[in-house]
Amino acid sequence: xxxxxxxxxxxxxxxxxxxxxxxxxxxxxxxxxxxxxxxxxxxxxxxxxxxxxxxxxxxxxxxxxxxxxxxxxxxxxxxxxxxxxxxxxxxxxxxxxxxxxxxxxxxxxxxxxxxxxxxxxxxxxxxxxxxxxxxxxxxxxxxxxxxxxxxxxxxxxxxxxxxxxxxxxxxxxxxxxxxxxxxxxxxxxxxxxxxxxxxxxxxxxxxxxxxxxxxxxxxxxxxxxxxxxxxxxxxxxxxxxxxxxxxxxxxxxxxxxxxxxxxxxxxxxxxxxxxxxxxxxxxxxxxxxxxxxxxxxxxxxxxxxxxxxxxxxxxxxxxxxxxxxxxxxxxxxxxxxxxxxxxxxxxxxxxxxxxxxxxxxxxxxxxxxxxxxxxxxxxxxxxxxxxxxxxxxxxxxxxxxxxxxxxxxxxxxxxxxxxxxxxxxxxxxxxxxxxxxxxxxxxxxxxxxxxxxxxxxxxxxxxxxxxxxxxxxxxxxxxxxxxxxxxxxxxxxxxxxxxxxxxxxxxxxxxxxxxxxxxxxxxxxxxxxxxxxxxxxxxxxxxxxxxxxxxxxxxxxxxxxxxxxxxxxxxxxxxxxxxxxxxxxxxxxxxxxxxxxxxxxxxxxxx
Numbered sequence: 001x002x003x004x005x006x007x008x009x010x011x012x013x014x015x016x017x018x019x020x021x022x023x024x025x026x027x028x029x030x031x032x033x034x035x036x037x038x039x040x041x042x043x044x045x046x047x048x049x050x051x052x053x054x055x056x057x058x059x060x061x062x063x064x065x066x067x068x069x070x071x072x073x074x075x076x077x078x079x080x081x082x083x084x085x086x087x088x089x090x091x092x093x094x095x096x097x098x099x100x101x102x103x104x105x106x107x108x109x110x111x112x113x114x115x116x117x118x119x120x121x122x123x124x125x126x127x128x129x130x131x132x133x134x135x136x137x138x139x140x141x142x143x144x145x146x147x148x149x150x151x152x153x154x155x156x157x158x159x160x161x162x163x164x165x166x167x168x169x170x171x172x173x174x175x176x177x178x179x180x181x182x183x184x185x186x187x188x189x190x191x192x193x194x195x196x197x198x199x200x201x202x203x204x205x206x207x208x209x210x211x212x213x214x215x216x217x218x219x220x221x222x223x224x225x226x227x228x229x230x231x232x233x234x235x236x237x238x239x240x241x242x243x244x245x246x247x248x249x250x251x252x253x254x255x256x257x258x259x260x261x262x263x264x265x266x267x268x269x270x271x272x273x274x275x276x277x278x279x280x281x282x283x284x285x286x287x288x289x290x291x292x293x294x295x296x297x298x299x300x301x302x303x304x305x306x307x308x309x310x311x312x313x314x315x316x317x318x319x320x321x322x323x324x325x326x327x328x329x330x331x332x333x334x335x336x337x338x339x340x341x342x343x344x345x346x347x348x349x350x351x352x353x354x355x356x357x358x359x360x361x362x363x364x365x366x367x368x369x370x371x372x373x374x375x376x377x378x379x380x381x382x383x384x385x386x387x388x389x390x391x392x393x394x395x396x397x398x399x400x401x402x403x404x405x406x407x408x409x410x411x412x413x414x415x416x417x418x419x420x421x422x423x424x425x426x427x428x429x430x431x432x433x434x435x436x437x438x439x440x441x442x443x444x445x446x447x448x449x450x451x452x453x454x455x456x457x458x459x460x461x462x463x464x465x466x467x468x469x470x471x472x473x474x475x476x477x478x479x480x481x482x483x484x485x486x487x488x489x490x491x492x493x494x495x496x497x498x499x500x501x502x503x504x505x506x507x508x509x510x511x512x513x514x515x516x517x518x519x520x521x522x523x524x525x526x527x528x529x530x531x532x533x534x535x536x537x538x539x540x541x542x543x544x545x546x547x548x549x550x551x552x553x554x555x556x557x558x559x560x561x562x563x564x565x566x567x568x569x570x571x572x573x574x575x576x577x578x579x580x581x582x583x584x585x586x587x588x589x590x591x592x593x594x595x596x597x598x599x600x601x602x603x604x605x606x607x
Contacts, residue, residue: 009103010111013137013152020177022110022154043213047196047204052128053159058216059127059209063223064303065216068310068321069208073122075320076349077115081370083362087419090496092489093365100366107152120155122349126208126314128158131192133171136360138187145186150361161190163202170202189360191352208345211313219306222299315345365493385415404434426504437505438512447495451482451502460509468513475510479503 014022043058044051059065083101085093108117124132133156138146162172171183171190192205209216304322311318350370357368392409395401401409404425411421422432429437438461441452454460454474482503486496 007107007111009107009151013107013110013154016137016139016142016151017110017135017154018142018173018175018181018183019135019154019156020175020179046206046210047129047201049130049159049162052130055127055129055207055209056159058213062216062220064219064306065209065212065310068307068314069123069126071321072126072314072316072345073119075316076122076346077118079346079350079370081114081353081368083366084369086365086367086417087493089419089423090365090493096363097366100362103152109154110152117153117155118353121353124155124158125191125193125349125352129192129207129210130158130161130163130204131190131195131207133158133161133173133188133190134356135183136187136189142187143182143184145184149363153361156188163190163204165202186360189356191356193348208313208315212310215306215309219303222302315348317344388413388415403428404430426501429504429508431501437501437508440501440505441509445498447498448502451478451499452505454478463512463516466513468517471513472510475506475513479506479510482506 043054059069081101083097083104085097087093105114108114109120121132121134135154135156136146136150137152137154138148138150140147156173160174160176162174164170164172168185169182170185171188173181173183173188175181190203192203193207195201195203195205307322308318311321314321354368354370362368388410392401392406396403396406407416407421407424410416411418416424425432425434426437431437431439440448441460443449443452452460454471457466457471457474460466460471482499485499486503489496
């Protein structure tokens with residue numbers, strides 16, 4: 001403890017904790033009632049504080065149960081955890097999550113670390129009906145709420161915690177120095193297994209030890225029976241005398257053999273005493289065994305059944321605790337049982353832990369996550385995601401579903417989180433409710449108006465009315481303002497998200513105007529190419545009709561219809577003209593190209 005106290009966080013946790021066990025130079029007294037706990041069948045009925053104290057002593061007296069509990073605790077403490085930001089795109093949240101993970105790993109339980117803390121957490125939860133209690137240590141009056149962020153965490157002795165049922169002060173804690181503390185709900189988190197529905201119990205439940213109490217007692221009795229019958233150097237047989245053999249001589253013989261065994265250093269095994277005399281007529285002895293187990297007793301069956309019940313109480317597969325249970329199990333069955341663990345005892349422990357820390361210890365933008373997967377489970381999850389991905393791609397390609405519906409299914413399946421869904425939708429020009437991101441230009445929210453107000457433009461979303469040359473500089477100016485605020489991280493999380501949405505709206509609007517401009521240029525280019533194509537009817541003089549602003553208009557203001565030539569065209573030789581214009585047939589390359597244009601009075605010009 002002396003080394004760990006050099007950490008300022010641990011020093012602050014010690015000074016702010018209500019527990020005197022870490023703040024005094026001497027150990028607290030052990031109350032008399034702690035020595036009155038009885039094991040075996042003498043466990044009080046459910047429920048009382050005395051019963052929990054007896055349960056704490058009971059499981060320690062059983063080799064089978066204590067071994068199973070150790071296996072379970074070791075399994076749970078070996079599962080790594082980490083604190084993650086709910087929005088991975090915000091670097092400040094990522095940094096804060098990493099820092100919080102390091103603090104919990106190093107400073108929990110007054111510097112003993114996360115593994116010690118979580119081992120106590122699991123043990124309290126599965127061995128006490130009252131459950132586990134954790135002190136959340138932070139600044140402020142110890143009798144009131146925590147001020148600011150929590151500093152650290154430490155386990156409270158469950159036997160010293162009393163549930164009050166009061167929402168503001170749900171727990172009373174009696175410290176080892178005799179003082180009573182009324183804990184504010186921000187300073188304590190607690191939970192039990194199988195909490196009772198009875199209102200007066202305030203959530204007291206039934207722990208794993210209570211769920212296997214009788215079977216564990218039977219295993220204890222078997223071991224006690226074997227120890228009493230087979231241990232302490234019992235007499236292995238009794239000999240009944242006959243034919244004049246004096247029993248006193250037999251008893252003297254047992255005394256002599258006991259002394260001989262003491263000299264030989266035998267403490268468990270007892271040799272057979274022999275007594276007799278050659279002068280005795282028709283002497284005889286009848287042998288009777290004294291140290292044998294009952295007929296029909298099968299220890300392997302008894303232990304296997306007991307371990308199966310203990311595993312059932314802990315919510316794990318029996319083969320996790322007792323290797324003998326694997327006999328006859330196939331590889332597929334073993335894999336199936338392994339994958340089921342997430343939904344059984346270990347899964348419930350992880351859910352309880354994550355729920356408590358997410359509610360009571362971490363800020364709203366962070367979350368605790370346990371990595372409960374191994375290679376086999378990771379492979380299984382990857383295969384499932386691949387099947388879903390193939391289904392989404394097939395449905396989208398076939399037109400059964402659109403991109404948004406596929407993303408909604410991915411969100412529901414956990415393939416993407418909410419933040420990823422919203423950002424993907426923004427990239428496609430939609431808000432999280434499916435409406436167009438351009439609707440933000442009509443919002444009355446002051447933050448949206450700050451970023452999306454385009455001076456002099458009544459309706460920025462009216463792409464047909466507005467000119468790109470006018471609106472594009474305004475969009476660029478507003479993007480500069482948004483990007484400046486995003487980079488400098490001004491405002492809270494809500495402001496940052498609205499700024500991000502505004503940038504997506506401006507970029508989407510800008511793209512819409514650029515797409516319109518490209519469409520107009522492409523249409524004009526296609527029309528020009530069609531007009532200048534050699535030999536194509538509709539422009540015999542080779543003059544461009546014009547498009548867009550250059551298009552010729554009639555007196556009514558409507559676009560002039562292009563001239564249509566009804567001449568017959570020889571498709572085999574498109575450059576040769578026919579009777580419709582016989583003079584053109586005699587034109588020769590070179591010479592005739594230099595002919596002067598026809599006069600205004602010529603038939604060609606009139607036509």
